[in-house]
Amino acid sequence: MGDRTHTHTGAAGGATTAGPPGPVRNVVLVGHSGSGKTTLVEALALAAGAVNRAGRVEDGATLSDHEEIEQRRRRSVQLSVVPVAWDGHKVNLLDTPGHPDFVGELRAGLRGADAALFVVSAAQEADAVAGATRAAWEECAAVGMPRAVVVTHLDTARTPFDEMVRICGRIFGHDDPDAVLPLYLPVRGPEGPDGHAQLTGLTGLLTGRVSDHSSGERAEGPPPEERLDAFRAARGRLIEGIIAESEDESLMDRYLGGDELDTETLVVDLERAVARGSFHPVLAAAPAAGGGRQGVGTVELLDLITRGFPSPAERAVPGLTTPDGAPRPAPVCDARAPLVAEVVKTSSDPYVGQVSLVRVFSGTLRPDETVHVCGRGPGRPGAAGSGDHEADVRTGALSSPFGRQQRPLDACAAGDLCCVAKLSGAKTGDTLSGDGEALLMEPWTLPDPLLPVGVRAHGQADEDRLSQGLSRLVAEDPTMRLEQNQDTGQTVLWCMGDAHAEVALEHLRTRYGVRVDTEPHRVPLRETFASRAVGRGRHVKQTGGHGQYAVCEIEVEPLAPGTGVEFVDEVVGGAVPRQFVGAVEKGVRAQAARGVAAGRPLVDVRVTLLDGKSHSVDSSDAAFQTAGALALREAAAASQVRLLEPVAEVGVLVPDSYVGAVMGDLAGRRGRVVGTEQETGERTLVRAEVPEAEIGTYTLDLRSLTHGTGSFERAYARHEPMPPQLAERLREG
Numbered sequence: 001m002g003d004r005t006h007t008h009t010g011a012a013g014g015a016t017t018a019g020p021p022g023p024v025r026n027v028v029l030v031g032h033s034g035s036g037k038t039t040l041v042e043a044l045a046l047a048a049g050a051v052n053r054a055g056r057v058e059d060g061a062t063l064s065d066h067e068e069i070e071q072r073r074r075r076s077v078q079l080s081v082v083p084v085a086w087d088g089h090k091v092n093l094l095d096t097p098g099h100p101d102f103v104g105e106l107r108a109g110l111r112g113a114d115a116a117l118f119v120v121s122a123a124q125e126a127d128a129v130a131g132a133t134r135a136a137w138e139e140c141a142a143v144g145m146p147r148a149v150v151v152t153h154l155d156t157a158r159t160p161f162d163e164m165v166r167i168c169g170r171i172f173g174h175d176d177p178d179a180v181l182p183l184y185l186p187v188r189g190p191e192g193p194d195g196h197a198q199l200t201g202l203t204g205l206l207t208g209r210v211s212d213h214s215s216g217e218r219a220e221g222p223p224p225e226e227r228l229d230a231f232r233a234a235r236g237r238l239i240e241g242i243i244a245e246s247e248d249e250s251l252m253d254r255y256l257g258g259d260e261l262d263t264e265t266l267v268v269d270l271e272r273a274v275a276r277g278s279f280h281p282v283l284a285a286a287p288a289a290g291g292g293r294q295g296v297g298t299v300e301l302l303d304l305i306t307r308g309f310p311s312p313a314e315r316a317v318p319g320l321t322t323p324d325g326a327p328r329p330a331p332v333c334d335a336r337a338p339l340v341a342e343v344v345k346t347s348s349d350p351y352v353g354q355v356s357l358v359r360v361f362s363g364t365l366r367p368d369e370t371v372h373v374c375g376r377g378p379g380r381p382g383a384a385g386s387g388d389h390e391a392d393v394r395t396g397a398l399s400s401p402f403g404r405q406q407r408p409l410d411a412c413a414a415g416d417l418c419c420v421a422k423l424s425g426a427k428t429g430d431t432l433s434g435d436g437e438a439l440l441m442e443p444w445t446l447p448d449p450l451l452p453v454g455v456r457a458h459g460q461a462d463e464d465r466l467s468q469g470l471s472r473l474v475a476e477d478p479t480m481r482l483e484q485n486q487d488t489g490q491t492v493l494w495c496m497g498d499a500h501a502e503v504a505l506e507h508l509r510t511r512y513g514v515r516v517d518t519e520p521h522r523v524p525l526r527e528t529f530a531s532r533a534v535g536r537g538r539h540v541k542q543t544g545g546h547g548q549y550a551v552c553e554i555e556v557e558p559l560a561p562g563t564g565v566e567f568v569d570e571v572v573g574g575a576v577p578r579q580f581v582g583a584v585e586k587g588v589r590a591q592a593a594r595g596v597a598a599g600r601p602l603v604d605v606r607v608t609l610l611d612g613k614s615h616s617v618d619s620s621d622a623a624f625q626t627a628g629a630l631a632l633r634e635a636a637a638a639s640q641v642r643l644l645e646p647v648a649e650v651g652v653l654v655p656d657s658y659v660g661a662v663m664g665d666l667a668g669r670r671g672r673v674v675g676t677e678q679e680t681g682e683r684t685l686v687r688a689e690v691p692e693a694e695i696g697t698y699t700l701d702l703r704s705l706t707h708g709t710g711s712f713e714r715a716y717a718r719h720e721p722m723p724p725q726l727a728e729r730l731r732e733g
Contacts (some may be wrong), residue, residue: 023089028109031119033098047298048084056642063403064095081103088228104479113308115146123158180281199286245273274308310413318442331362335413339363341432375430449494456513469512487524526644535635537627549615550623552573554565576612583621587628596636643727644719654710669694
C-alpha cells in the first residue's frame, strides 16, 4: 500500500503441486447491479498481465460473463472466478452478480472468499448503494470478514468522491464512520464537453505521492499546490483513524504531541487493521485509458489485496460436525492435513457434464482419488444442500477456471479454489472429506425463494424430460425450490425473482433440452360448510341382472379450522349393514377430496351417517360409495359452502422511512398488520397476515416499493373464508 516494486506473472492457476499453502488471496467482489464489478475484474486482470486486452461488458467479451445469456443481457447471472498473479501471490477474484435475484451466487462467493471488495458506483443514486449492498456488508461483519470499498464511475459521477466517502461511512460504518476512510484522493483531468472530468490518477494520503495516468502510462510525483489543503485534511483524518485501530497506545500521544509518525509504521498498523476487519479503506478505480495497461487504482487495489487482506491460514474455518451433529476438531489450513473441502457452486457443461467449484479448507484435493461426499437434507435449518446423502465418490479432472477456459491442475492445496469434473451426486453446500470419514461443514444460510412460477411441459417430448430437468436445475441452485402441489396439481418452481426465473427456464431449455410454458400460480383453495345440513343419497338402478341399490342419509356440520373431515357412524338397527358403512365413508371422503361447489377439497366438517336402506341382492360397496357421494352433494346444495383461502404470516423488514408505505400496501392486499418491532440500523419489522393470493409477486413489488432495501419472510398460517364477492367471482370464472 506504500511505494514498492511490483512483479506479476500473468494468469494464476497453472499446474500446482502439494505442500504448504502458497500465498493465496480469495477476494469476492460485491455490489449492486451496474456498479462496475465485472469491468473492475477486467482492469485488475489487465494490470496483472493475465490478459493483453480488457474486455467490455457492452461487447460481451469479459472473462466473467462468458455464458451466452450473460453476453446477451449484458449482466452477470452467475459466480465466476478469475485468478491472477501479483507480487508472488495467486489472487482469486470472485465476481458475483449484482442483481438481487442471484443472491445465491453472491452467498457462494462469500463462502469461497476470505475478504470482500464492495464496489459502489458514483454514477448511481445513493439509495442503490444502501439497498443492494448493506445486507451483504452486515453478513461479512457478522463473521469478521475484512472489507474494502471501491468507488467506480467517477468520470460520469452524479456524486463527488468526498460525498461518496461520507455515504459509505454512513451506510457501512454506521457504528464507526471513521473506520471507513479513503487511502487515496482522486486526481482529475480537465472537464470534457459533457461536463465530466476524467479520473487520471490518485494521491496517496500516507505517501504523499501522486500517480498520474493521463498519458496512458503510470507516472508519480508530489501533489500539486492547489490540492494541498484537501490533502492535509484527509491525511490527518486517515492517520487518526489508523491510530484509533492501532494496538500501540503510544501512537496517539506521539501524534497529539506533534511527532511526525513514520509512514511505514502507519502502513503496518493499517494492514493489520484491514486484516482484522476493523478498518475499511475506500479507493477509487477506473479502467486503463489511452492504451495503457494499468488503470487508475488497479495497482493500489492489488497491493491492498496482497498486503492488507488476510491469507486463508489467517481466517477462521467454518466448524465441523459428524452427520449426527457431534462436533469435530476445526480443520487446519495446511496442505498436509486431512482433506476438508466444500462445493460452493454446481453447474453443467455441455461437453464435460457436471462441474463443481470447490473451496479446499484443509489438506490437498487431487484428481482421480476417492473422497467422501456428505450433504444435508432440507430439514436442517439453513442447509445449502438438498436431500440427506453421503457416498464415496471418485474425483474427476481438476482445473482452475479462467473465464470460459479450464486450465488443468495437478492438485489443489488448502486455501485455494478449483473446479472438479464429474463429482457424481455432489450438490452445492456438500462437504468433501478424506475417504472413510463423513464430515459436515457449518452450513451457510440462504434466503427462501418467494416468487412462485407455474410450469408445464410445452409438448410430449418435453413431458418425458421435465421431471429430470427440473430436479437437476434445483440441485445446482439451492435458491430454487420445486413443488408438486397436490391440491392444485400444479408444478411450481419457486424462484428469487423474475430475472432468476427467466434464467432458470433458459437453462432448462439450453442445458437439458426441455421447453416449458409458464402459467399463473394457483393457490390451494378449500371448501367448508357454513352451517349444518342434511343430505340423502339414493343410488338405485335395475338393469335386468344384478342391480345397484344403496340409500344413505347423512348430517354435515362445520368444525374448527384444521380439523379435516371426520366421519361418524350413528346407524341403528342395521339400516345400513355393517359391511357397507366403510363404503359410505369412502364415497364421502372421495367426494370431499373432489369438492362439492367449486371443485376444491372439502375440509373441517363432521359427516354423520344417520340412516339408510339396503337390498339383500343388489347392494354393494360400489353402490354405497356412490350413495355416500350423492348424499354429500345434496347436503352441500342445501347449505352455504364457503371457499377458504390460505393466509400467510408475513414479516417485512424495511428502513423506518418505508414503514408507512409498506403498511398501506399490505392493507391494499387485504392484509392485517398484527404488530411492529424496532430492529437495529433504523429498520422496522412489520408483522402481518395476508392472503397468499395477494402476495404471489410481493418479492418484486416490495423491491420496487422500497428501492431494494426491504425483505420479507412468509409462512403458512391457516385457511380462512374468502370474501363472498371474491368467491363468487372465482366460481363464475
